[in-house]
Amino acid sequence: QVQLVESGGGLVQPGGSLRLSCVASGGISVANGMAWYRQVPGSRREWVATITSSGSRAYGDSVRGRFTISRDNAENSVFLQMNGLKPEDTAVYLCTELTYRYWGQGTQVTVSS
Secondary structure (H helix, E strand, O other): OOEEEEEOOEEEOOOOOEEEEEEEEOOOOHHHEEEEEEEOOOOOOEEEEEEEOOOOEEEOOOOOOOEEEEEEOOOOEEEEEEOOOOHHHOEEEEEEEOOOOOEOOOEEEEEOO
């Protein structure tokens, strides 16, 4: 069974940091490339970051310089290190593979004082 499970979300103050994790199983290999998206209720899903099979990384304009995507092929996991968090980063964060066929359930990140 294909599965993507995110974790690591929570409540953090502005300026704080969080590290999100996404564990893949059931035939998905993070070595093939993965992406993080985020979504606020009532809004479109927003692309956050991508890591390709070659290891190239790309970031959305709103997070570039603050967020870092990485992966551990041995653990079949992808991560999102988020620093300098802002209230506008509040959203449900989801991981996906690069066919965008499979998505996790998401993990809630709330940035508030």
